[in-house]
Amino acid sequence: MTKNLRITNNKFIDQTSRISFKFDGKILYGFKGDTLASALLANNIHLVGRSFKYHRPRGIMACGSEEPNAIVQVGKDASMTEPNTRATEIELYEGLEASSQNCWPSVNFDVGAINNFFSPIIPAAFYYKTFMWPANFWKLYEYFIRKSAGLGKSPTKPDKDIYDHRYLHCDVLVVGGGISGIMAAKTAAKNNLNTVLIDDKNILGGTTIFQQNECFKINNSYSNDWLKKEIDTLNSFKNLTIKTRTSLAAYHSYNYLLAKENLTDHLDLNEKKDKIRQRLWKIRAKKVIISTGAIERPLIFNNNDRPGIILSSSIKKYIDFYGVKCGQKISLFTNNDSAYETAISLNSSGVSVNSVVDIRDKTNSLIVKQAEKLGIKIHWKSTIVNTNGYKKINAIEIMKLSDDGTAVVGKKINEKCDCLGISGGWTPRVHLFTQSGGKLKFRDKDNVFVPDKSELDQISIGSCNGDFELDEVIKNTVNLINKFLKVNNSAYENLEIISSKEIDKKNIWLLPSDKPLGKTKPFLDFQNDSTAIDVKLALREGFKSIEHVKRYTTTGMATDQGKLSNMHALGIIAETAGVKMGELGTTTFRPPYTPLTFGAIVGRNVGEFFDITRKTPMHDWHVENKAEFENVGQWKRAWYYPIENENMYEAVQRESKAARDSAGILDASTLGKIDIQGTDASEFLNRVYTNAWSKLEIGKCRYGLMLNEDGMVYDDGVTTRLSENHYLMTTTTGGAANVLSKLEDYLQTEWPELDVYLTSVTDHYGTISICGPNSKKIISKVIPDLDLSDKEFPHMSYKNALIDNIKCRIMRISFTGEHSYEINIQSSYAKSVWEKCFEAGKDFNITPYGTETMHLLRAEKGFIIAGQDTDGTMTPVDLQMDWIISKKKYDFIGKRSLYRSDTIREDRKQLVGLLTDDPKEILEEGAQIVAETNKQPVEMLGHVTSSYFSPNLNKSIALAVIKNGKKLKGQKMFVPMKNKTINVTITDTVFLDKENKRLNA
């Protein structure tokens, strides 16, 4: 360290454990308990970054989440680096590496600073007014704008850290562990309420915990000592959970809150590994107590942004909490009493205070008197008109204020200093309150917005409720808490409190200078470089609403979300526009309160846990047999089973051929299955399917088509009548969940009179489909005692059977047009039965096939796949499935919609078959179909929905929907591709075995 800026007598920093860290490549030292900011200041480093627009040198300005300037890039590792981190919130750890942002080549010499020179011609929102000529140059302009914008750098490799979530339900949540929060938490806990207290710092106590001043005493001990004892008593409560390093991010309706707990960010580099970095707490609290304190305001005057200009209360924290002197010749500038507390602290730590510049005429409060007693010089009724020093402040220019405060008078006093503390009064942290939907009211006497009405069961206490003085904080906290919790905690009632009272108040939003306003730089939003001038420009140009001014000047839109700038912006708007601040209202504070890592929001559900993976009972068999898998919703379905180095096309050709030549086996377990029971089951099916069900014989199966009320095909599947009042419905894989809830909906809301019960059995059964000319032989080997004769067990019927004493249902149904069976058996035995079938099928070259082959085989037969051949715009008539619409039935879901003027049109798009003139040419699914070539734009008559090369027909086949397709059979059409046009002919949808001979082969 160059100079010794560290004082020794300090409770909060462990000066025995030295920590080494790097800033901008330079190795520096600090102590355990330091933040990066306090450690840098101890090393006499103020300049840490460059501003967004003008690249002006900027230094540490605050000591918490409100810091606008000191934001740095932490870490060098491409996967672990973190941009835009506030030095005031980074707890120092061994191995910390941080660097300045938004500057090149270095923070000390930044080329971008040229913008400062151009600043006269780049006022607020200048970019809306230029870069328009020549039009095509915008791309170029934008390239440079983007390069200069942005602050830190994003990581370029995946994050190695782990994040986590927890749900938490409590009676009382207390946000903020300052003096009022501590009192509230203790009161709640004492009254046996399940209480949680969170604070974003590493220790409790807020600012009172380092307030050791004669003017602030409780029961004759310093306020900090009294609070320390209170905190010590908290550990005795089992029903009180305390979480430090935990910051409240968002306060949503119904008292649902999100808090981020930092678990490893403060640990030494080598201790971080394999631990959860951050945990997001999802809190549901019956009652919420907000005690988040207040933020000190800066003052708005010419060149108020230089490194070394720091909020006075932060200077106090650096000296009293971290034992760090922000300078050795410190001046203070204030409009209220709190700067004097800082002066006294500095003085008692042996730091010389040049003077206090106070805009007030004179005041005699206890604390001011004490400061005067210590011989601290005060410039009454004065303001600072300018500051000097480029990379660090070295002097201030002081002048007297005119009586009305709008101008300066008299002669200029120059005062040398190496640090300037500024205090513009206090702003309650009402962000969480407003996030939750609470309404604010404006308090004229000291120009603050304080909580007013709220819909939720919550309360604000302490300085975030507008109580700034120790005695009123304690008095009001006790009353409010007792009322809010409906308890009576006498412990705090007759405390003896000494507290200095602020007598005189004065506020000037924009302090005058001896220069014309246009020639000054009074910064409002330090990070975004917006000044009071910008706000006035916006108003001049007609941007009246606060939101307009905010967006036009970007004031309050930096990473600190305007914690320091919003109030002054409002003040200057109100002043300039001549309206009352109360009527002006305030901008909305949006979550999160402080920026929240994506990682914390997402938690552990990344990578393998990104989404649920559903598996069938036979999944492992497919894996063992080298299946490629297709994602169907959340399911993993066997797609095809390549042998040796077959590609998909080859594998599918082989599988499809085998299925028709001998036997194929398919895992159909993912189909939705709904067990339907009840005396009205048949009537129910009549209402939900387009066709009639009452006459379906017991033991028989039937294909059904389900519509939406809008008449469009929704789902399809085979339903089996197991007994008089008992059906088993199957749905598509994707439709399963939706169909069940849709049917439940109708039963519960539209047709409560029906005696019908639905139970999902999708996962209960594994479904094995065996098809092909030899399927019968295979089944007879697996279930010898089952009569498979067409007479006993015809197509579209079912039988109960036992396989090794395990009940199962065999359906003789076919989605391939082949003679085929579906075995439904308890999932636990499905894999075993599958293997049994496979064993039995060996002699018949039984071939496992996946979804792709299934799609091909059904296409050969012209069977549709809901969702592939339909897209929510196809009626059964469009699909040429008129036969499935019962003419007799009075009503069914969607029936009425089939008779609307558009749905009865003859020339709607209709499902047809397509054959390419060149049988080797395979159409692309999704390709469009036209009647004329070489015409642009050309009417698109429809598109290809399914397309394959059929090994069984040895030609390519396709299904398509085409305008008026029914009438166009035999017509030539064209499929225009990017680089060629394919000639096709419209055909029937059934390509193979029109007579359905194979079903009984």
Next chain:
Amino acid sequence: MFLINCPYCGERDQSEFTAGGEAHIVRPKQPTELSDDQWAEFLFMRKNIKGVQLERWNHSHGCRKWFNMVRDTSNDRIHAVYKMGQKPPIE
């Protein structure tokens, strides 16, 4: 995230529920008797009220029961819940 009081299971987190839109739109008993306009009214047209609205919710990840809710869509405050078939507890 709302805290919804399922009339069957009690207070649960919103994530257990599915919203079903405007309530008390009864499916016409004789759709075939309706004109295209009347059918469209049932099918698509909605009040989409800003203010107190009666709407359907389903405790889809709990008891799977549908029920009705009185909710102010202008501030998301839930005034009441009531079972299917019951009368709204408000005017």
Next chain:
Amino acid sequence: MKNKYSIFSLIKNAFSYHENWQRAWRDPEPKKEYDAIIVGGGGHGLATAFYLAKKHNMKNIAVVEKGWIGGGNTGRNTTIIRSNYLWDASAGLYDHALKIWEGLSQELNYNVMFSQRGVMNLAHNLQDVRDLKRRTHANRLNGIDAVWLNTEEVKKFCPIINTSPNIRYPVLGGTLQKRAGTARHDAVAWGYARGADAMGVDIIQNCEVKGIKRNGDSVEGIETTKGFIKTKKIGVVAAGHSSVIANMVDIKLPLESKPLQALVSEPVKPIIDTVVMSNAVHAYVSQSDKGELVIGAGTDAYISYTQRGSHDVVEGTLKAILELYPIFSRMKMLRQWGGIVDICPDASPIISKTHIKGLYFNCGWGTGGFKATPGSGDLFAYTIANDEPHKLNADFNINRFISGDLVDEHGAAAVAH
């Protein structure tokens, strides 16, 4: 035209410390009567007024806005502009808008920062591939510049996407429209407002419509918080609040107003220089000129006018973002907000006359209205001026919900944006 914006005007004004800039628009009190009144001072409404004045020579018109102009969805969307829609009707509508976008900054003499950085739509399953290819073919035949990219080409165009075959839903390819991109949303509202104002249009803010006065089956004027204003033509462009206005004249619309959320990260140096959307994984992201990652979340299923949505939606979106861009895990969410989107059953808008003479509706833009702003304004202006739809918005009339002739764009609109 008021003083022209240019680098020269900036320099000139620098000498007077920028104290001589004129107002971008006046702040007039409402007149007794207007030839037409546009209800809703968002991008679409202001554009409608602009084109009514510019193309149809209707200068005595007003835009009434209950809050501040551009304060609704115009200022809350994620600024994506594209025209790669499936059906001819939509393609016509959105590409008409896109063509206007390409010259808008010059037309308005206001830099709306239209940035044609391309929009990519990713496919994650076989049906995605079919649907996107179908759209690409349709786009090509409609003269829209969308092309299909295989996985390698996707990776090449946007290297930070995780295209590993081992992720839960691997990227199987995608479509790219190069002419598509983003624009500065506020600037669009302000630019149109300034342009309309310059032609004499009254832009009346903080003026809420309380009722619509009718005489039989035609309109006579509107009751507002600033009193009654007489007019024969009312164009309602109230987005999420369309139904509220419709209910004033007992019209039911096929709309539901739902919360749609979006968020931005803290600003960083350029890391992604295009717009990437993904339906199946439901996430999309772009980077603003300021450096923020702009991310759109989905809608909630319930009706709400609160401009707040549920946290689960935001969590789900960021989960998807991290699946496709694991490098963003340490990026931080700076701000999140919500808008109210009016959604039609077929995910297509309504630009239509009503059975009430002189009452027109422009609504149902759902989650993707920003991209259409100039085209929507142009066509709505035509419809109001001629009392009949332009051929480009004929298919978007309200009667399609009766006939059943819907324009189902769920595929093209699938990701809420």
Next chain:
Amino acid sequence: MLNFNNPVIDTKEYSEIRISKTEPILKMNLRGKNRDFITKIGKELSIITPVDPNTSASNEKLNLLWLSPDEWLLYSNHMIDLKDANFLDDKLFNEISKKKLGSVTNVSDHWIMINLNGKKVFELLSAGCPYNFNNFKNSKGAVTQTLFNHIDVIIHNKNVNDLNLFVRRSFSEHLFLWMNDAASRI
């Protein structure tokens, strides 16, 4: 003889959390509305049918969980052999479904039951359940249907820090792996 295959779920121990498999056990879904139905199952199972929301009733063999006003889940305490299972299955089906009192469906393999045991089971649940377990914790026999990491589950409070969790078979492996990952970090 056919082999019985479970999803890859076995017993795993963590600090104060034990996740263990329990199959095969019998599970039946019972649905009915009227009083006869309720008394009938009570009689058939010699259990008083729980009609209060989120509750259950048990005897030494069986547990009957309330799922909704017209739906209950029946499951056997111990591994059950096939004959008994089929017997109970048929008996209930004949007595209730056949007699038109309601519906009876065997869901033994639709659900996988996982036992969660140990002081920290509720911490594990809090990693993925929005449900408030504060009262549930202390009420033996309590039942809840909720979401666990976005997956539908039924949770039965068998005993102090001893829970039976039911998850659909096709989801069970995913949830099991997820729970293990979570438990390993508590």
